[in-house]
Amino acid sequence: MYFSYTDEEVEYLKKRDKKLAAAIEVIGPIRHEVEPEIFPALVHHIVGQQISGAAQRAVWARVREGLGEVTPEKILARGAEGIMPFGLSARKADYICDLARRAASGEFDAEALRGMSDEEAAEYLCRLRGVGLWTAEMLLTFTLQRRDVLSFGDFGIRRGLRMLYRHREIDRERFERYRRRYSPCGTLAAMYLWEIAGGALPGAADPAAAEKKPRAAKCAEGRKKGS
Incomplete structure (x- = not known):
């Protein structure tokens, strides 16, 4: 299943x-996979915190293979020590088990998110241990498919903005100008910015990365002279 958007x-x-x-026009149509079920999607996003995309895919594959179906009951049956061998840190395993306990008891009502506004849903999600604004925004994007989510906390989005508009830095004030410009279609804009950050736009480079290269070269030259 992929993120749906309209020609409009x-x-x-x-x-x-x-x-x-x-x-x-250069990139053309895009396809980003979405996860329609809220609970497993939230576990997936917790798994992916602070690790590379490749590592996230590997760990998530082991989680799904080990559990069969990612449900509160199956997680609680194994406990934190039982899910850590999938490649999870002790902290992430604890967060996931806490989420499972809350979901099983009804303290966390995943389906209630569907009827909330973006702001209400983000606030509700951020009450959970291990869930910050970025994780909440990813759930809004890739599960609830909300139309106007542009995450300042996402490195890829900021990198895409730098590459497209040739900025060395994207501070909050500049980011907000773009967010207002794209609204109410911020989520689709985010999808294209991720594509740009990933190299889908020929000739586009990150000015922030280019700025670091001369410094690195200068340091290397200094080391060579000193050797």
């Missing part, structure tokens, strides 16, 4: 921003 949303973004419009 694409055209809206094109009209709002010429540079993004040009990028969309």
